[in-house]
Amino acid sequence: MPASLCGTWDIISNTNFEGYMVALGISPNLRKIALKLKQKKVIELKGEQYIIKTTSSFRNYTTRFNVGQEFEEFTKGLDNRRLKSLVTWKGNKLVCEQTGEKNNRGWAHWIEDDKLHLDLYCDGEVCSQVFKKKGCE
Template identity: 75%
Template sequence: MPALCDTWDIMSNVNLEGYMTALGISPCLRKIALTVKVKKVIEQQGDQYTIKTTSKVKNYTIAFRVGQEFEEFTKGLDNRRVKSLVTWEGNKLVCEQIGEKKNRGWAHWIEEDKLHLELYCEGEVCKQIFKKNANE
């Protein structure tokens, strides 16, 4: 398993608006989200992972065990209830979210010294790249 656990600062963000449109997020909230710099903190304790996504506007935390389906409420994002399942696919930590939106989920992986994240929903894919936080 790759060393995802660290604090990461966003470097690039491609097609966030398309992804948010697919989720049904309002134009006003999309405009705000496009200006926000996010940080990710990925932690592991035993077999449980916690991913915290923080910004000056909103924070979102998800905790899960790989291979165990769980109920997720995407509060503060698109406010939906989904069934989520996170698995390892090679070196990628992949989440499938089953609910009202089709083909929804995400994948995190390390490439060189960067954290890559793909968020996808109904054919739209947002690609984000993060670098390790220099203050950690």
């Protein structure tokens, strides 16, 4: 069984976030704001449903899903698109494949060296983020 992703996580590195946002079609003004934000993730597992909250001082985004069940997702406050998303375990990674207007879009979360890693990808651009667990859970 993969390591638990649950907890509260503060971002400590964010590589190629701008390239990823350009691939999503985010406006230059919003990109400037987003690049200055310090994101936090809160990941919970309630029954079989994962809840992932991404928060900052500017915008918050929450997604809820059951692993292995396709769901409709509206990326309100991000790039405001309607997608079909499917999250599965691939080895120790929780991987989401998203279909919609953009090609090769999705993300992967995993734990390595007591840190939460997140790769966000879209149209050949990959943003790699690393988070450190906040306090004791």
